[in-house]
Amino acid sequence: MSLALTIPIPEPFTDASLGELPAVPVRRTIEQIISPRIFSCQPETSVVEAARLMREAACGSLLVIEDTRAVGIWTETDALRLNFADPATFELSVRDVMSWPVKTIPVDTTFNDAAVLFKRHGVRHYLVVDDQGGYRGILSQSDIVLNQGAEFFLKLKHLDTILDPERRPLMTSADTPLHEAISLMREQHVEALLVCYPDSDYGILTQRDVVRLLAEKTSHLPVGAVASHPIISVPKQTSLYYARKLLAEKHIRHLGVLDRGELAGVISFSDILTSIEHEYVNELQYALKERDEALQISRQNLRMADKVFESTLEGIMITDANGVIETVNPAFSRITGYRKSEVVGRNARILSSGKQPPEFYRHLWISLRENGFWQGELWNRCKNGTLFHEYLTITGIKDETGHYSHFAGIFTDITQRKIAEERLHFLANHDPLTGLPNRTLFMERLLLATQRAQREGSKIGLMFIDLDRFKYINDTMGHAAGDKLLTEIAERLKSTLRECDTVARLGGDEFTVILENISDVQHVAKIAKKLVSKLNGIVKIEQQEVFVTASIGIAIFPEDGEAPETLLMNADTAMYRAKERGKNNFQFFTSDMNTSTMERMRLENSLHAALSRSELLLHYQPKLKLDTGELFGYEALIRWNHPQMGMVSPAQFIPIAEDSSLIVPIGDWVLHTACAQARRWLDRGDLLGRMAVNISHRQLKLANLVDSVHSALQHSGLPAECLELEITESMAMDTTQETLDTLVRLREMGVHLTIDDFGTGYSSLSYLRKLPIDGLKIDRSFVAGVVQEPGDAAITRAIISLAASLGLAVTAEGIEEASQLAFLREQGCPFGQGYFYCRPMDVARLDDWLAARRRELAAH
């Protein structure tokens, strides 16, 4: 049975009631917890008086002041040292029993440091002083411990965890004389003594009771008469938190601890404090250890950062908040050429290149001030004035107040990378030969130009330029010469046009020009005229002179198309029209050009069926000896009798047949038909010379012409010598080794080879000598002018004489007038044909013509 006054355990603590975990406060100072009131007495104050003062102030110590100077301190523990058996004790003054010197501690000492000092000096009180030596208050160890946020710990721990079962409380019987009980406490260094009453009840005598008894000068009574009785007790499961609360509420220092109703021990306020202290010291040690480790890591980091700063290849510059340089690393000096001493203290704008507008820097600073970060590329200037391209990252560094106090700029010199990138970009978008934009860049620019023009309501002129006869030049003079010619053309184009105009090379000999902001289409015509004239003329390549002309097609945005592709296609179509119209000129796109494209497609479709539907036929035009008028052969000329369109000119459908591969079966058919007819006329005695058949470019290149000719001769039975093949001058100039071989084999078969339209194709005479040919046909354009045009007469004369000197048969075509015939006869031209004698006719009409002619001859 317990005779102690039992206090029930309060509500149990749940996890939720534990509240937030306390942080370990390592930076707080003791100034925040000391009480500014200092209780003091003088050295001469009697101990009895001092005890009364202490009781009134309810404090545990008095500062002993002499002449405003603290000469000692008198505490409850000091009171215990008095001998209560001696009546003279009550006459003692504080000076006789105080502790001195007084230990002081500066007011700005941190909690941590104060806790360490308490442990190190083994004291329970410090006098707190400021830096002038003024007294600011008394700090007890309890103040530190109670302000360490120990609630969490107190709530978790129960009394039985701090009750040492081995350490029995110091106990004495109630009849023990008071001075003996006090001596016992002093000797055993305890704060309290358990007093045992005869009925197994317990009371308690504490240091504070001793101070009270001193103040009352009580010494002769037995301890049972003055002890606090009964002792207030709580079960051992009570938390320290509640125990501490109870001690504070009851203004007591000790509690009995009950185990199953029996007094198992006594715990004091200082036991709780010691427990907290213990825990706190553990935490403190842990915090100190962590701090030391952090310090160690931070020192190591600093060393590493220092090493990185010194050895990194990236330039680093640290500035203050206004951009004034505070330090730079060696890489900075290597990149910029500035030594550290030359830039520290100067503004970072010392590096400014002037290539970025003020707006750029304004945005940079806004970003730095708002986000503490900026990243990007910019041009800066080295000490020697050269520019360098850098990739820069700037990061703001904040001070304790949260403001950016410094900026760290880290940059890499990317000049070389930029040059390489630009080179790559250039190569991807430009023609390596001429340096002009290529198709990709051209299409991009055209798209942008159309978008701009759309927005601004302006016009664009798009020119498609194609060199005339480039292939011939390339093939005859070689690719290197062709390249030189293209480079020269590119230069001429650039020098004729404005900087802002785009000149591009799409490939081969195709160039394009974009003219923006066109106010008047006539202006485009003027430029086109200028270009035609600039490109027309002689270009000197490797000691040789090449005569060049160009054809230009023009499309206007938005009239001739809004999409870049349509515009380009229409400019291309217009360029073809310029070629058709004799080359060396320019043509604007017109919608009928597209119509003719449609027509062309329609013709191509029906041409496929023309052969099988027997819509093709041959007309023949006789060739004559000019001096005697004797018939010397025929030229077979194809006709297409279209069911709806009537007679379609070969000039119209042969190019279409050439573009598709229809020319091969058609050409084959012409050869077979002409040879068969020639054989018939030969058998009848109406073929003295040869049957001439026109061979197209594609036929010569693609088809197995030799086989076709051989087959036509075999089928018809016509001797090879009676067959003449006409190839145009441009074809003759465009021969490759393969086509040359074909011509040689035909010649070896006995077939005659003639160059048609001679004089129009700028033949190289030396080249002419190498060709296996038998004759030349003077183009009818020269024949037409022989009477009126001295130039045409001169050319005709020259061709006749050239043919004679090379041993070639020469035929004049397109003789329409007697005067022309007379001229040709006079010049010794042996053969001719033309409307003057007879138009091309079908077999029936030609047979009539032959019969009539025979009759006429017979009549003479």
Ligand SMILES: Nc1nc2c(ncn2[C@@H]2O[C@H](COP(=O)(O)O[C@H]3[C@@H](O)[C@H](n4cnc5c(=O)[nH]c(N)nc54)O[C@@H]3COP(=O)(O)O)[C@@H](O)[C@H]2O)c(=O)[nH]1
């Ligand atoms: N590959 C092939 N080409 C052929 C074939 N048949 C003809 N052609 C080529 O078509 C072009 C046009 O020919 P065509 O309309 O038949 O004109 C020829 C004659 O009619 C015309 N000619 C003849 N004499 C005169 C004249 O006195 N005046 C005048 N204005 N024209 C005349 O000349 C054309 C013949 O020219 P050419 O071939 O250069 O001797 C034409 O280029 C034909 O070559 C074919 O089967 N295959």
